[in-house]
Amino acid sequence: MSDKNGFLRNLFLGDVLEDKVFPYPRMKEEELEVVEMISDSIKRFGKEVDQDAIDQAEKLPPELLEKMKDMELFGLIIPEEYGGMGLSVSGYARVLEDLAVQGAAVGVTIGAHQSIGMKGLLLFGNETQKQHYLPKLASGEMLAGFCLTEPNSGSDAASIRTRAELSADGSHYLLNGEKQFITNGGLADFFTVFAKTPIEESGVKQDKITTFIVTRDLGGVSNGPEEKKLGWKGSSTTTVYFENVKVPVENVIGEVGKGFKVAMEILNNGRLSTSTASFGVARLMIDMSIKYAGERKQFGQNIGRFDMIKEKIAHMSMLAYGMQCVGYLTAGLADNGEQDYAIETAVAKVFSTEALWKICDEALQIHGGMGYIRELPIERFLRDARLGVIVEGTSEILRALIALEGLKTLGKFLKKHGLKGYAQKTFTPARMGKHHPTFEKEAGLFCKSVDKLSAYAMQLLRVYKKDVISKQLHQKRIAEAVIDLYVMAAMIARTSALLETGRSKEDATTEVYMTRSFCRMAYERIENLMDQFDLNHDSYLARLADKLYEDGAFLPKIADLGSQEASQTQKKSDLATVA
Ligand SMILES: Cc1cc2nc3c(=O)[nH]c(=O)nc-3n(C[C@H](O)[C@H](O)[C@H](O)COP(=O)(O)OP(=O)(O)OC[C@H]3O[C@@H](n4cnc5c(N)ncnc54)[C@H](O)[C@@H]3O)c2cc1C
Known part of the structure; x- marks a missing residue:
């Protein structure tokens, strides 16, 4: 059990670190009031947003964009000393609830600006960079975009080809490359750009990713036309080109070569x-x-x-x-x-x-x-x-991440404590005790499921060792179980907190019903999945897919059966042969 490791990571060891989820977190009184005020103003603003018209025109009207700036919606997470509202993560999350309801054009333009566009500057930027850019980003004078994806690099972000070469005098980097599907691409003047830079470490030269602040006024930055999309229509999505852009060395965010971690x-x-x-x-x-x-x-x-x-x-x-x-x-x-x-x-x-x-x-x-x-x-x-299931990590990539991160933790434990250590540890089953008594049964189901998950993960490591990396359908089952377990824990903690505020079970009937139903159904799903270590259809499905790749297309067609007449003639000739 390790406090440094997160709640879900610990579940792979069969440990339930209750203090991480109980008591369910609450916002501070003062922030709750601020957030409610913002929420009211967004609802009023919503009356001016003709979402259907924006969807048809595939463009956010400039006057609405200006209104959003006046409402200070571009500086929600920027600290007050830089001109923003300084909301906490929870406060910002609460405001996004209301913004999303105003349609993708409004929600995504504001969300991409803050959640990813300038987040790198907030997390890893130095004081000079923050003082220079954050006030303009907070007021909306500058809009931000996040430039990672390229035509040949999507999920495999480490394979980007955009390059930044340090100039001979060491004053700037020369940036060249193309970034694809960039949200706010047609509106932004501030881009967080990821590029490969040659780096020498212990005498060995290699390319590593570095993060740069790139603004349009540097020259050489341009964007392509707006993409035609299925949804998110009023939100700007374009390719962004960087052609011999001279990026001052002062614009590196964080350390040179540490850009992958930043991303x-x-x-x-x-x-x-x-x-x-x-x-x-x-x-x-x-x-x-x-x-x-x-x-x-x-x-x-x-x-x-x-x-x-x-x-x-x-x-x-x-x-x-x-x-x-x-x-x-x-x-x-x-x-x-x-x-x-x-x-x-x-x-x-x-x-x-x-x-x-x-x-x-x-x-x-x-x-x-x-x-x-x-x-x-x-x-x-x-x-x-x-x-939603494609951007910021596809569902497939994130399922693999969920499983492999947890398995890594279990692997480290085994390396340190061996099988004996694991056996000793799992001798005591998982335990939860901080829930409201109403959820005694659900807490029990949660713990049983944790033990199942941990046992499945252990078996996977024992059988496949480092090969687990290629066992995607096992990873998928593990991820499904972890997803259900997190929702179960979050619901039990949240509804327990509600009941502990003094609400009677009758007054909290909806929440109690939802928690009970979800936990019971999730338990059944996990039981079913964790029983599929040996009994599954994985190899059949893989063989079928391989055969289809070999065929190169879906070949079965109804005409393969022939006509009724041909089939009758065939039957007669078969009978004649038998006779
Ligand atoms: C409207 C829109 C806005 C966007 N905004 C931004 C933005 O602001 N900034 C930015 O940088 N990017 C942005 N993106 C790009 C987005 O993040 C990528 O599309 C996404 O990361 C997936 O990459 P890809 O499209 O290249 O798909 P690919 O990586 O080619 O994936 C194709 C399919 O293969 C699957 N796959 C890939 N690798 C594996 C694997 N190892 N195992 C199993 N399955 C796998 C994927 O899950 C997916 O189903 C945007 C995209 C769109 C459409």
Whole structure:
């Protein structure tokens, strides 16, 4: 058990570090008031935002952008001494909930500016850089973009080709390259750019990634036309080109050659914001669905009376509550100075973005044909939601990260303490004790599932050793279990906190039902997954995919069966042969 390691990392060792999730974090009174004021002003501003018109025009109107600047929405996380509002991670997360509901154009432009565009400067910039840029970024005089992705480098971020060569006099870097799909690409004048720089370490020359502040006024920076997209239509997405840009050495963020870590830290933070922003939209979809289910009549009754619709509403609400619980738990961890929460943010991002996609899909289904029509915003939110599972680390990459990070921790433990140490440790089963008595059963299910996860991870390491890196379907099962476990823990902690405020079980019925239902269903899912170490379909599926790659296309066609007549003739000739 290690306090330095995060809550989820410890689950791989069978340890439940309750103090990391109990008591469920709360915002400070003063900040709650500020956030509520911002929230009210965003709701008023929302009345001026014609989301459908923006979606059709595929452009955020300049006057709205100016209004967003006047409302100081571009400086939410910038400390007050640099002209921003200085919100905490939780406060910012709460504001993003409201911004997301105003449509992707508004939410994404503000979110990308802060969550990733200038986050590197905030996290790793020096005082001179901060004083120079942060006030302009806070006022919106400068908008920011995050430039990592390239045409040949997406998920594999370490393979970028953009280069920065130090000048002979050591005064600047010459930057050349092309960055693809950059949010705010057509609006920003401040870019956080990742480029390969040649570095000599212990006499060996190699290319390593360095992070640079690149502003348009340096010259040589240009952007391509706006991309035509499925969703996020009013948000600017372009390629950004860097041609012989002279970037002063003073513009390096952090250390030369340490840019990969900077990129990962920024994305780690960005993922957190995605989580609560997704929740904002999820709540809107559920509210609309509950209302419609209570109004729309078919077969002489409200469609909401049918069990298949009830099931959808119940599932949607459990998912949304899970999003809210993990989003604010993780934000609270960051605010409380927890150092190791990379697995938690990855889980929060995968869970929330996938849950939002499901919720939008079900909301559309509940609305039937109406859901498909543009008159309602559901189809637009569904299109927008699709991107969540791709940006800032795809769901596949993050599932691998969740599993491999945890397995690494278990591997280190085994190296230090051996199998005997592990056996001694797991002799005592996982334990949780800080929950409200209402959740005695759920806490028990959580602990049983932790033991199962730890045993599965152990078996995986014993059987495959370093080869676990290539065992993606085992990684996927582990990640699924970890995702469910984090949501379970977050729900138990959050609803326990609610009951401990003095609310009776009756007054907290919705939250209690959601927690109970989710935990019980998650337990069954985990049991089922953790039983699939040997009994699974992995090799069949891999063989099938390999065969399809060999065929080069999907070849089976109905004509392969031949016609009825041909089949009759064949039968007759077969009979004749037998006779
Ligand atoms: C609208 C929009 C806005 C964006 N904004 C920004 C931005 O502001 N800044 C920025 O830098 N980037 C941005 N991106 C880029 C985005 O982050 C990438 O698209 C994303 O990281 C995925 O990279 P890719 O598109 O190259 O897909 P690829 O990496 O080519 O992946 C294709 C598929 O293969 C899967 N895959 C890849 N590797 C593995 C593996 N090892 N195991 C299993 N599956 C794997 C992926 O999960 C995915 O399903 C944006 C993209 C879009 C569409």
